[in-house]
Amino acid sequence: xxxxxxxxxxxxxxxxxxWPAGVSWVCGDEGTGKTTLLRLLAxxxxxxxxxxxxxxxxxxxxxxxxxxxxxxxxxxxxxxxxVHYPNWHDALLKDLASALQMxxxxxxxxxxxxxxxxxxxxxxxxxxxxxxVTLMDQPFGGLDLASIRVIKEVLREAADHPSRAWLVADYxxxxxLRLANVLDLNGSx
Numbered sequence: 001x002x003x004x005x006x007x008x009x010x011x012x013x014x015x016x017x018x019w020p021a022g023v024s025w026v027c028g029d030e031g032t033g034k035t036t037l038l039r040l041l042a043x044x045x046x047x048x049x050x051x052x053x054x055x056x057x058x059x060x061x062x063x064x065x066x067x068x069x070x071x072x073x074x075x076x077x078x079x080x081x082x083v084h085y086p087n088w089h090d091a092l093l094k095d096l097a098s099a100l101q102m103x104x105x106x107x108x109x110x111x112x113x114x115x116x117x118x119x120x121x122x123x124x125x126x127x128x129x130x131x132x133v134t135l136m137d138q139p140f141g142g143l144d145l146a147s148i149r150v151i152k153e154v155l156r157e158a159a160d161h162p163s164r165a166w167l168v169a170d171y172x173x174x175x176x177l178r179l180a181n182v183l184d185l186n187g188s189x
Contacts, residue, residue: 015050062126
């Protein structure tokens, strides 16, 4: 699915790893390179060494905390992303926007949203993208328990997908999700 060969940048040093279909986790303490790794896998930054092999079908990555998105309306953000992902699931976006109580925010600019609501914009887009590989950085941060349950339910369903991979980075891997792979960066940096 997704493969890193001797990947090097900042805290990520000579990392070789393969992520299979299903839901995988990258965990580690602050500063161990979780976000750096996702940015490398997405092609947002270039490694100082090594390479990344990505499958056909695209890689989804979005950092809505980036100030460059501040003036973008939620719906405009989703509309702009939709054109880049041919397997985009409008029905899933609609269901998630409702379940995560984001319908009332569709016309708001991102800078008007709380950290948790900004994160929901990214998570909804990530899960609806239909990309072969979906990268999510700390999807539960700033969210209430009901929202976390909704996202975990989608990830539970994703765990059985035979050809798509979801790679989630957070401080620790959850015990209530079936994971295809766990990469702990605490010992590998």
